[in-house]
Amino acid sequence: MSLLSPLAMALLAVAAPIVLMYILKLRRRDQPVSSTLLWRRALDDVQANAPWQRLRPSMLLLLQLLVLVALVLALAGPAYSRSHAFSGDVIVVVDESYGMQGRDVAPSRFAAALKRAHSIADDLGSGNVMSVIGMGAQPHLAIGESTDAGAISRAIDSLRVSASPPNVLGAMSLAASLARSGASTRAIVLTSGDSGIMGLPLQVPFEVDVVRLGGRLRDLGITAFAASATGGHTSAVLRVSNFGAHTATSDLNLYVDGRIADVRPLSIAAGREQNLFWTSLPGGVTRLQARLTRRDDIDGDKTAWAVVPGSVGRRVLLVTNGDFFLQTALSLDPSVTVSTVKPVAYSPTLASGNDLVVFDGSLPATLPATATLLVAPTVGRAGAVRFGAEQPVGTIEPVTTSSGEPAAVLQHVDLGDVHISRARTVTVPDWLQLVVVSGGTPLVAVGDNGRSRLAVLPFNLQESDWPLRISFPIMLHNLLEYLTPSLAVGADNLIVGQPVKLSPPAGTQEIRITRPDGSVDTQRPPFAPYTGTERSGIYTARAIGGTTRATAAFAVNFFPARAATAGGAPEIRFGAPSQGSTRQVSVPVSVAWTFALLALAILSLEWWYAFRR
Amino acid sequence: MTATPSLSPTEYFGFDGAFLRKLERLSLAVRRPIPGPAAGPRRSPRHGASVEFADFRDYSPGDDFRRIDWNALARLDRLFLRLYSAEEMTTVTLCLDHSPSMEFGEPAKGLTAARLAAVMAYIALQGDDRVTVAGWGEKVDRYVPAQGGRPSIPRVWKSIQDVMETTTTTTDFAALRTMGAFRRGAGLSIVFSDFLTDSDWRSGLRSLRGTGQEVSVVQILAPEELNPTLRGDWKLRDVESGRDVEVTISPRLLRRYQEELEAHTAAIKEFCRRQGIAFVQIPSSISIEDVALSSLRAAGVIG
Numbered sequence: 001m002s003l004l005s006p007l008a009m010a011l012l013a014v015a016a017p018i019v020l021m022y023i024l025k026l027r028r029r030d031q032p033v034s035s036t037l038l039w040r041r042a043l044d045d046v047q048a049n050a051p052w053q054r055l056r057p058s059m060l061l062l063l064q065l066l067v068l069v070a071l072v073l074a075l076a077g078p079a080y081s082r083s084h085a086f087s088g089d090v091i092v093v094v095d096e097s098y099g100m101q102g103r104d105v106a107p108s109r110f111a112a113a114l115k116r117a118h119s120i121a122d123d124l125g126s127g128n129v130m131s132v133i134g135m136g137a138q139p140h141l142a143i144g145e146s147t148d149a150g151a152i153s154r155a156i157d158s159l160r161v162s163a164s165p166p167n168v169l170g171a172m173s174l175a176a177s178l179a180r181s182g183a184s185t186r187a188i189v190l191t192s193g194d195s196g197i198m199g200l201p202l203q204v205p206f207e208v209d210v211v212r213l214g215g216r217l218r219d220l221g222i223t224a225f226a227a228s229a230t231g232g233h234t235s236a237v238l239r240v241s242n243f244g245a246h247t248a249t250s251d252l253n254l255y256v257d258g259r260i261a262d263v264r265p266l267s268i269a270a271g272r273e274q275n276l277f278w279t280s281l282p283g284g285v286t287r288l289q290a291r292l293t294r295r296d297d298i299d300g301d302k303t304a305w306a307v308v309p310g311s312v313g314r315r316v317l318l319v320t321n322g323d324f325f326l327q328t329a330l331s332l333d334p335s336v337t338v339s340t341v342k343p344v345a346y347s348p349t350l351a352s353g354n355d356l357v358v359f360d361g362s363l364p365a366t367l368p369a370t371a372t373l374l375v376a377p378t379v380g381r382a383g384a385v386r387f388g389a390e391q392p393v394g395t396i397e398p399v400t401t402s403s404g405e406p407a408a409v410l411q412h413v414d415l416g417d418v419h420i421s422r423a424r425t426v427t428v429p430d431w432l433q434l435v436v437v438s439g440g441t442p443l444v445a446v447g448d449n450g451r452s453r454l455a456v457l458p459f460n461l462q463e464s465d466w467p468l469r470i471s472f473p474i475m476l477h478n479l480l481e482y483l484t485p486s487l488a489v490g491a492d493n494l495i496v497g498q499p500v501k502l503s504p505p506a507g508t509q510e511i512r513i514t515r516p517d518g519s520v521d522t523q524r525p526p527f528a529p530y531t532g533t534e535r536s537g538i539y540t541a542r543a544i545g546g547t548t549r550a551t552a553a554f555a556v557n558f559f560p561a562r563a564a565t566a567g568g569a570p571e572i573r574f575g576a577p578s579q580g581s582t583r584q585v586s587v588p589v590s591v592a593w594t595f596a597l598l599a600l601a602i603l604s605l606e607w608w609y610a611f612r613r
Numbered sequence: 614m615t616a617t618p619s620l621s622p623t624e625y626f627g628f629d630g631a632f633l634r635k636l637e638r639l640s641l642a643v644r645r646p647i648p649g650p651a652a653g654p655r656r657s658p659r660h661g662a663s664v665e666f667a668d669f670r671d672y673s674p675g676d677d678f679r680r681i682d683w684n685a686l687a688r689l690d691r692l693f694l695r696l697y698s699a700e701e702m703t704t705v706t707l708c709l710d711h712s713p714s715m716e717f718g719e720p721a722k723g724l725t726a727a728r729l730a731a732v733m734a735y736i737a738l739q740g741d742d743r744v745t746v747a748g749w750g751e752k753v754d755r756y757v758p759a760q761g762g763r764p765s766i767p768r769v770w771k772s773i774q775d776v777m778e779t780t781t782t783t784t785d786f787a788a789l790r791t792m793g794a795f796r797r798g799a800g801l802s803i804v805f806s807d808f809l810t811d812s813d814w815r816s817g818l819r820s821l822r823g824t825g826q827e828v829s830v831v832q833i834l835a836p837e838e839l840n841p842t843l844r845g846d847w848k849l850r851d852v853e854s855g856r857d858v859e860v861t862i863s864p865r866l867l868r869r870y871q872e873e874l875e876a877h878t879a880a881i882k883e884f885c886r887r888q889g890i891a892f893v894q895i896p897s898s899i900s901i902e903d904v905a906l907s908s909l910r911a912a913g914v915i916g
Contacts, residue, residue: 028848028859034714034722034838035809036851036858038877042869043860 008076015068022061063606070599079590088184089129089145091175091206092117094159096136097166098496098560099192102217102297109213110161113190116211120188121152131178132156135171135191137164137497138531144178162534164497165560168197176204192217220248220268220294221301223559226493227281227288227308229334234281234308238290240266241273243560250294254278257285266292286553287538298560300496305538305555314484315339315353319346320360325467326375329476330358336480355484361460363387371453371483376460377424383449385432387458388425393438396420405485405503406433406446409455409478413471420466423459432456444475446482451507453483494556496536499529509545516556622770626731632902636732639905639915640740641705641801668696703801704759705737705744706826708792709776710806712750712784713852718835718897725897726805726833727777732905733803734769736915738762745796746772749788750781756795783853784810786817792824799825803914808832808881810853815884822888829891829914832881836898841870 003009033039094117100110117132124130129145132155143155172187179185185206191197193214224239234256242248247269254262261281268274281288288306295302316330318340330338341350343362351357351368363377377387396415415436423441428434432447432454446455466472485503494500502511504527513521513530516537523530533539536558542551672681672692685693707730715723734744738761746769748755757772784806792802802821808814822828837843841862849858860866878894885892893912895904909915 028846030850031843031847032850032852034717034807034835034852036849036854036856037809037811038838038870038873039849039858039860041873042866043858 002079003076005075005077008072011072011075012069014072015065018064018068019061022058059609060606063602063609067599067602067606070595070602074592074595074599077590077592078595079592088186089131089179090120090124091131091133091178091185091187092120092156093133093135093139093171093175093187093189093191094142094156095166095189095191096134096159096162097164097192098162098298098300098558099166099217100161100213101300102192102214102219104214104217104297108161109192110159112213113211114156114159116190116213117156118153121149121156124149124152131175132159133171133174133178134159135166135168135189136162137167137495137534139167139171139174141174141178162497164534164558165495166191166197167497172204172208176206179204179206216245217243217298218246218248218296219243219298219301219560220250220266220292220296221298221560222290222292222304222557223273223301224493225288225290225304225306225555225557225559227306229283229308232283233279234283234285234288236278236281236288236306238276238278238304239273240268240276240292241560242268242270244296245270248294248296250292252276253291253293255289255291256281257287258289287555300536300558301560303536304557304559305536306557307538307553307555309335314355314480316356316358316480317341317350317354318358318360319343319362319364320358323360323375323461325461325472326358326360326476329467329473330480332473333477333480356480367452367454369452371455373455373457373479373483375457377456377458379424384429385454385456386427388427390422390424391441393420393423393441393443393459396436396438396443398436399434405482406435409435409444409446409475409482411474411478413475413478414469415471418466418469418471419464420459421463426456426458428456446479455479455483493559494533494554496556496558497531497534498556499531500533500539500554501529502527502541504543507545508543510543512542512544514540514542622731622767622774625774626728626770628728628731628735628901633735635902636735636905637739639736639910641703641733641737641742641915669693670696703737703742704796704798705733705742706747706792706796706800706802707734707744707773708747708749708789708802708804708806708821709773710750710784710804711748711755711777711780712782712810713780714784714807714809715777715833716780717852718833718837720897722807722833722835722897723777725895725899725901726831727773728901729831729833729895729904729909730773730803730805731770732901733915734773735766738766738769742801744769745800746776747792747795748776748779748781751783751785752781752788753791753795754781755779759796785812786810786814787812789817790820792821792826800827801829802826803829803831805831805833807834807838808877809834809838814881818884818888818890822890828888829912830881830885830893831909831914832878832892832894833897834894836896839874839896841867 094113096110100108100113102109105112121130124147129147130152131144131146132142132152134140134142142158143152146152146155175187187204187206187208189197189208189210191210191212193212193216197210220240220242222238223241224237227234227236236254238252240252247267249265249267252264252266253260254264262278264276266274286308288308290304292302314333314336316336316338318327318330318338319342320326320340321342327338327340330336339354343359346362346364348364348366348368351370354370356371356373357368358373358375359377360375361378363374363380363382367383374382379387379389381387396418398410398415420438420443423438423443426442426445428442428445429447429449431449432445434442434445436442436444442456443459444455444457447453461467485505502523504511508527509524511523511527513523513532515521515532516535516539521530521532533556536556538553538555540551540553669682669685670693672694676694680695682693682695685691709726709730711723715721715726718725730746734746737744741761743759743761744765745759746755746757747753755776757769760769789804804818804821818828818830843862846861847859849860850856851858882892891913893908893914895908899908905915
């Protein structure tokens with residue numbers, strides 16, 4: 001307790017005249033009277049002859065002195081100090097990543113972070129705003145620029161720790177967008193001791209205090225897990241890392257389609273990792289699960305899942321009189337099952353049930369409803385596409401203006417050593433996008449008419465050296481991926497929180513994603529990347545209303561990055577200091593009004609007491 | 614004392630002839646017969662030779678034959694003696710409080726007391742009673758022996774004037790207990806005082822009555838004692854005790870003063886009623902004629 005105006009205490013000297021009035025008699029005019037008998041009887045207070053009278057206990061004097069003391073204290077401004085850690089606007093970034101699950105700080109790093117955030121909210125200065133950002137894989141704003149203590153508290157309590165890694169850059173970018181111009185702003189990042197935030201190139205226009213909770217975790221975790229099907233067998237590779245400071249031991253259980261298939265004892269030194277391989281697992285399996293039996297500070301990285309790729313195959317109908325290069329290139333993809341038919345034997349009914357129909361050297365009267373690849377078509381018309389006479393081909397060059405999925409057709413494809421003798425002229429509709437051209441003549445064009453996808457190669461592979469180049473099977477693989485896209489494109493080695501791009505077949509009305517916990521998310525056009533991968537496990541997606549390839553499965557794992565060194569100061573400050581910012585301020589909270597009210601109450605009591613007499 | 618020594622008693626008291634003629638029709642009232650030192654105009658408790666029949670009693674040898682009731686002897690054949698009331702003069706003692714407090718008032722309470730005493734002395738002397746003047750304060754310090762007859766009026770008045778022109782130090786009713794040492798026998802004592810004293814006035818009056826005196830009390834108060842006009846902060850000094858009292862005279866304090874005055878007067882009046890003492894309270898500002906002709910008669914002091 002302190003006094004804002006200690007000089008006001010000098011007013012206590014007023015007590016002296018008050019007491020003096022009680023002991024110093026009033027100077028009165030003399031009046032001789034015949035007798036004071038009746039006056040004495042009428043008076044309550046017996047007066048003495050001396051100029052000073054003995055100070056007798058008096059309730060009125062006591063009350064008056066109390067009023068004086070209360071008033072003087074009110075003027076002196078008694079106040080208690082309330083410590084404010086920061087002044088100005090505050091942006092609190094709470095790490096929601098897996099590292100905050102660490103229990104080396106009781107009860108957990110995340111609980112300690114929430115407590116610290118509440119403390120910061122309590123110390124928020126008057127007129128300043130506070131924002132709270134949850135820093136998981138997808139940073140989100142829990143509350144923005146609020147002065148409502150209750151709302152801020154609820155926003156802090158709404159944060160949840162996840163199994164995802166922290167997106168520090170995203171969180172700080174979000175924080176930078178919240179900084180008010182002209183206002184003193186400070187960001188406080190409440191993160192784990194090994195979050196690695198200090199190794200990131202953060203450039204923010206305000207000062208950042210990084211509060212690192214906890215030290216080095218005791219953590220033995222699975223950091224990689226992948227599977228593949230080859231030669232009728234299933235292979236798998238798994239990596240286990242010890243992030244702790246001491247050698248860690250554990251058993252690793254491997255489950256194949258839910259049944260335990262292997263148990264391996266592990267002993268990994270501090271900071272080291274160990275790779276495990278399985279090469280002779282049974283074929284035809286779809287899902288693998290690995291589980292460490294050890295319990296330590298982190299639970300999320302003890303289990304990992306893998307989906308065996310190719311378990312969902314593509315069926316391709318090849319309409320050809322016999323092309324060695326094309327047939328060989330298609331068969332290189334283990335997920336592709338090729339069936340061949342002569343052009344004369346082709347009928348549209350054969351197209352149904354296949355994911356892709358490849359016409360080599362022929363042109364159907366009508367394009368099938370499924371995806372179609374036209375190679376060396378004859379003169380004629382297929383839907384909106386017209387094929388004319390053959391022309392010599394000059395320099396082959398990619399179309400640089402192509403973008404999106406069509407551009408991916410040329411991913412890792414080198415056209416520098418490719419030569420094509422002749423190609424047929426093509427009149428393409430607007431929805432067909434040119435990918436490779438020679439002069440004005442398209443050599444590779446792909447497109448989606450809204451019902452199905454189409455790719456056109458208007459030249460005879462026999463009159464080109466492309467099939468002899470390494471780029472040909474790559475380009476063909478890319479075409480397969482484009483024409484018969486997996487529902488979950490690029491869904492290999494997904495980690496928690498990483499978005500998944502879903503590529504539904506034409507005509508898909510909705511995609512239903514079943515999460516590991518059994519809950520179902522539904523997406524409708526336009527199909528944005530799916531971001532609900534905050535839990536580790538196997539997700540299954542099913543397209544509703546499309547033509548083909550209705551299902552897909554992908555594994556989402558909690559693969560922690562190598563932890564940063566947890567040493568150093570627990571609190572680190574960087575960034576550009578805001579003007580006028582202060583670090584630790586002690587704000588006096590005046591309680592003068594309390595003493596003013598007390599003085600008023602005592603004054604009322606004195607009035608009542610005097611009136612009662 | 615405020616009176617001018619050069620004034621004659623007539624000038625001092627300010628009585629005119631018309632007023633004195635009115636007084637000649639009055640007499641001092643007594644509630645019971647008072648035995649006197651000599652024959653006079655007033656009934657005596659003793660049986661005497663007046664014409665007023667009082668009682669019968671059996672004849673005893675040696676009784677005066679002239680008082681035998683012969684008619685009773687004829688009817689009852691027994692000797693009864695006829696008794697007649699005696700008529701004797703009464704000694705009236707005027708007990709004048711001439712303490713400093715009696716100098717207060719406008720006119721002064723002492724002057725009013727002196728004029729009332731003069732009136733009563735006149736009435737008594739012209740009625741063949743005897744008058745004694747006693748001045749008292751803390752003690753009986755002036756005593757003028759009894760004088761009778763109309764020729765004594767100027768001397769008695771002069772004695773009253775002399776008493777009131779001197780002052781004692783304070784009022785002590787214990788002084789009345791010593792009155793017996795100055796005069797003997799029954800009589801009528803009239804006490805003039807303001808009764809503003811801490812002394813035991815009850816004991817004083819009771820002692821005075823115990824000496825066979827029929828007592829009348831005349832309390833004289835100044836107008837400012839009856840209705841104080843002071844307001845504000847004052848240091849009141851008691852002229853007798855020298856004691857100061859600091860007061861802040863507010864309406865509330867004035868109300869309490871009036872209550873104390875009424876209680877004090879009521880206590881004196883109640884005591885007098887119980888002791889058979891006539892009591893009258895006289896403001897010093899009232900005219901003597903009004904007092905003599907109405908207030909004193911109403912109180913039973915003058916008949």
